[in-house]
């Protein structure tokens with residue numbers, strides 16, 4: 001590797017009202033290096049890279065890019081300098097086609113007439129998806145029809161469509177499953193071989209050890225250290241991030257099999273929706289956690305939407321505690337005791353302009369109010385409990401959700417539904433973008449719900465956590481159930497074999 005630096009950010013400080021997001025941080029990346037940026041939710045990672053990509057201006061500090069001190073005043077300027085960014089929050093225009101999104105601001109025109117050349121854009125997009133990411137997304141489709149994971153792939157393709165010298169990836173794999181992640185790693189290694197530098201942010205620490213050359217660790221807006229990856233191991237990184245040892249990598253409970261109730265809470269029989277999923281049957285007992293694994297596009301999210309009244313199915317039955325139910329809306333599902341935490345926190349879960357307290361209690365008002373009055377002491381007690389258990393930052397009930405870091409928003413979205421203690425809780429990628437400590441806390445809360453006799457459906461693209469929390473694991477492949485394992489028989493390899 002080259003010792004030459006692509007940039008140096010020196011003594012950067014950035015303050016938001018009430019929060020010092022970055023405090024005198026120095027961060028530098030070499031040419032052709034894959035540099036991981038790690039830290040807990042709210043540590044300042046996204047803020048740091050948003051300064052580099054021209055979205056935020058620092059209060060103090062210098063940026064030296066390719067040997068020259070510069071000011072980066074806009075995202076456009078950053079792009080012209082050769083910096084391209086995949087932001088953590090997906091930013092595609094929902095009403096445009098996928099191809100239009102990829103080339104937005106960079107349209108291919110037909111020579112002098114300045115018509116946008118749709119065919120070229122579409123063909124180019126298809127090439128990106130297929131060659132790069134092994135993905136069959138149709139470039140002509142309207143973007144709002146894509147799942148979160150597919151949108152993430154489009155964002156990646158978009159960033160790769162510019163000629164760049166530095167590519168910043170803020171949690172590019174938070175919705176990707178192993179297969180797509182491995183494809184992305186091949187691409188990243190290819191970029192590195194061309195001398196391109198990559199900044200890689202992820203809460204999946206295993207990925208850091210697989211892909212990065214160097215890691216920089218932030219905590220509470222401060223630089224903790226920069227080290228070569230060979231000089232780090234998992235527990236050292238966690239300790240640097242958190243500032244103390246976490247006893248276990250994950251929380252493990254030992255629920256005795258015998259304590260599981262045999263009561264069937266949910267029975268799904270031959271559920272089908274044309275083009276999305278087919279002939280799905282399974283049961284969920286009281287006290288059981290059923291994991292759903294599969295690749296992107298396997299149909300898991302659509303199935304979950306059908307189970308929670310958000311999507312009409314064509315055939316089959318949903319039976320809850322022995323009674324067949326027909327849901328015309330999510331309200332019907334909630335009345336029957338089924339609640340879903342969506343994979344799409346921004347559009348489906350949170351009221352972004354409302355504060356933490358309002359978001360957490362909105363689905364819970366009947367328990368803390370009477371005759372239209374909200375008991376604010378009760379409201380505070382419940383919300384504060386979740387804020388401290390999940391380590392939501394800033395720990396202030398009145399903070400508007402829109403100003404929070406991605407992982408902290410996700411924690412609010414999860415708290416909102418955990419607090420209602422539904423009979424059946426469907427969680428679609430609940431730990432997306434959440435740091436190690438809070439993940440462990442979420443697993444613990446799920447286990448406690450199960451011990452209370454609730455049933456949980458846990459959809460995740462992260463195999464380690466599926467294996468950790470689920471009693472039973474169902475694997476979906478192209479809309480069908482490809483197989484089922486009891487936890488004790490399941491391994492990552494066996495699951496992948498059925499998923500691919």
Ligand SMILES: Nc1ncnc2c1ncn2[C@@H]1O[C@H](COP(=O)(O)OP(=O)(O)OP(=O)(O)O)[C@@H](O)[C@H]1O
Pocket residue numbers: 016017019020021039040041042043044045046047048088393394403404405406407408433
């Ligand atoms: N636009 C903003 N307005 C107010 N506060 C902000 C804003 N953006 C970030 N912050 C605050 O700055 C701090 C750092 O946030 P940042 O998004 O950089 O964290 P992060 O390390 O990327 O976390 P995550 O892993 O959750 O994405 C947080 O306390 C956050 O609430």
Ligand SMILES: [Mg+2]
Pocket residue numbers: 045046047088170405406407
């Ligand atoms: Mg972030």
